[in-house]
Amino acid sequence: MSDDLTGNESENQPEQPQPEEQPESQPESQPESQSESQSDSGHEESKSRHGRRLTIMIVASIILAIFSSLVIPPIMFTDADRAEAEKIESKIWDLEQEMAAVEAKIAVLKDSLKKEEQPSEDAADQVRAEIEELQGTVKDYRKQIEDLREEQPSEESTVALFEAIGIGGEVFLRALTMLVVPLVVASVMSGILGMGDVRKLGRPGLVAVLYYFSTTILAVAVGLVVVNVIAPGESFESDTERFEQLDSNSDEKLDLVEFQAEVDEHEKTNSKRQFFLRDTDEDGGLRLEEFKGNNVNVEEADRKKMVGAMSRESGLDKNKIQKIFPQLAKEKEAADEEGPSLGTIFSNLLLMLFTDNLFAAAAETQLLPLIVFSIVFAGMLTTLGSKVDDMTELISEANTALMSFVMLLMNLAPIGIFCLVASRFGEAQAKGEFIQTLSQTGSFVLTVLIGLGIHLFGTLPLLYWIFKRKNPYHFMRNMSRALLTAFSTASSSATLPVTMECATQQAGVSKRSVDFVLPLGATINMDGTALYEAAAAIFIAQVYAGVTQGTPDEFDLTLGKMLIIAVTATLAAIGAAGIPEAGLVTMMIVLNAVGLPLEYVSLILSVDWLLDRFRTATNTFGDAVGAAIVDETFDDS
Incomplete structure (x- = not known):
């Protein structure tokens, strides 16, 4: 029978059976390719739906966290x-x-x-x-x-409750932070290796650096304009004005009744304690100096508070903090020494690019030297050809595995973000600091939020539209999960894995641009921080000018000093690590540059944690816009 079949096949050859079989084979292959295409598109659509659901859940968790933090404390401590x-x-x-x-x-x-x-x-x-x-x-x-x-x-039980909730947030934050160093190294190397030739990085690298500097300068300009227009420092009530309001009989001394005139009925005894603590001469009345609390003990306590806060946020030893900022040193004679100059800032910025120990840099999450090493090392690998194929494949697979880990971790984001936000806001509300602080510094908070809003919803979208000719707010919606995570964690570095995942999976930015631009941007592109520092420095200058008006130490906020603030804020923002509240440390450099007293940072210390969340979200969106713009400059050849 096989012979007959063989004979039939040979006989049919002159009748050109092949053209007849060809159309039959095409319909068979087309459904396969169509099914594969439909499968891919279905998978992408499923991922897109999952991303949207996750974003909605994160928004809901933040709203629920803030609502809980405002409602629970009054219920538990009525x-x-x-x-x-x-x-x-x-x-x-x-x-x-x-x-x-x-x-x-x-x-x-x-x-x-x-x-x-x-x-x-x-x-x-x-x-x-x-x-x-x-x-x-x-x-x-x-x-x-x-x-x-x-x-x-x-309120201790309420505070303990929110501290317990915060453990879940801390676990989520540490899990994100754990991924930062390996993800940065793997993604930067993978991006360079994907180009095939490190020389192709020249134009994108130049554009990225120009973008970073340009947006930072624009952010500082927005901050300076807004703070000068609103002038929150001029409406800030000084201790002298407060004293004059309470001094009802104008005898330049406050008795206990006058001191407690506007005190809440549930705080009478605590205010009585404050009165007698400030009454250093024990004459039953407070002079202006005593009302301000300007005695040796208070100054020493304030100094310790500032040094302690800066040490916790920067990770530096307290002695190093006092050496960098001599005004905070215990010895009075050290107060006349000069603080860090612009030259010091420039040299520190250069030294930040290099490290003598990569493992130490990784342990301390110093991303800049790791990025420099990754670029150089991956660039070298591109010149070695097939000899390093195994290593190249390992790096690529490691990057893919880490991004999968990020997507897995994001399934826990709603819970982790709820814990982070509820814990921070709840503790502040339970201690009576949240609403009270906003009422005292409301004009400054509003000024910073307006400035950040202009930059976030105006400047950056305009740049995106100019270079991409696409709807910037559609792009912002695709990046919303990263922005919400940035708001919750208050850390650009911890948010980096989420930012990379959203940029590639949701916003459609190429992986090569994301791998190169976002890790670098999370380290040195601090638009929100620069805007905040410029606005805060002018605010403090306005307050200090009002306090010293008519005195030998009168402070004059000139145009030249504003320019110095602008330049210093730009450089200090670039030098700020992507860690929570690092802007508070670099703020000291800005104040020192124009001769403002460092202790006036206490005016904004109570709201820094809140504003840090908004400026971190601004920083994150600036990084994402930069990746999208730089994406256009890569050579596809």
Whole structure:
């Protein structure tokens, strides 16, 4: 039978069976290719739907977190609890005054035993017995106070609740941060290797650097314009103005009634404590200097607070902080020394590009030296040909695996982001700092938010439209998950894995541009930070000018000083690491450049954590726009 089949095939050859079979084979192959195409498109559509759902869940988690942080504290620590706490605090105050009187009597009796004219032995024994009896009374007072403290309602349980919630957020933040260093190294190397020739990086690299500097300068310009138009520092109520308002009888001294004129009824006892602590001469009234709290103890406490805060945020030893900023040193003579100059800033920026230990740089998340090494190393690999194919493939596969890890981790983002936001906002609200702080510095907060809004929704979208001729707000919507994560984590570096995933999967930016531009941008492209520092420096200058007006130390905010602030803010922003609240450290450099007192940073310290979230989101979107613009400059040949 096989022979017959073979014969039939040979006989049919003259009748050109091949053209007849060809059309039959094409319909068979077309469904396969169509099914593959449909499968790919279905997969992409599924990923797109998943991304949209995830973004909606993140938005909902942030709204729920803020709502919870505002609602739960008043429920757990009610007005009735506050009233009871104030009642107990008043009892404790009375006991403390009685105990202080007894301790004073004990001190007098002890002094009587030390006089040159010693009392008789019987009298001395009687004094010692009285002292012992009074010491027992003091112990009783302390026991009563301790018992009352245990009974006293407080917001500690509410704070503990939000601290516990924050553990989940910290786990999520650490998981993101854990990916940053390996992802940066793998993505930068993969991007260079994907070009095939490191020389192709020349034009994109130049465009990226020009974009970074241009947008940072534009951000500083926006910040300077907004803060000068609104002038929040000029409406800031100084201690002198506050003192004059409270001094109802104009005797240049505040008694307790005047001091407590506008104090909440549940804070009367605490304000009484503040009154007597400030009354250093114990005359029952506060002079302006005492009202301001300008005594040696307060200045020392403020200095320690600032040094401690900067040390925690920068990771530097406190002694190094005091050496960099001599104004914060304990020794008074050090206050006259000069702080870091512009030359120091330039040299530090150059040294940031290199490290003597790559592993130490990785451990400290110093991305710039890692990026430089990755570019050079991957560029070298492109010249070695087939000898390094295995290593090239390993780097590419590592990058793919890490991005898959990011997408897996983002499934937990709604929970992690809820914990992060609820914890930070909830603690602030439970301690009574959130609403109170906003009411005190509302004009400054509004100024910064307006500036960031102009840059985020105006300047950056305009640049995107000029270079891409596409709808920038559609691009912003595709990057929304990264922006929300940036707001929640307040860290450009921690958000970097999410930014890279959104840019490639949602916004359609090429992987080569994302791999090169975003890691570098997360390190040195700090538009929001530059805008914030310029606005904050002018705000502090406006406040200081009002305080020193008419004094020998009067501060004049000239155009030249504004230009110095603009230049220094630009350089300091580039030098700011992508870590939470690093802008607070570089702010000191900006203030020092124009001779503003560093202790005035305390004016914005209470709202820095909140504004840091908005400027981090601005930084992240600036990085994404940069990647999209630089994408146009790559050579496809």
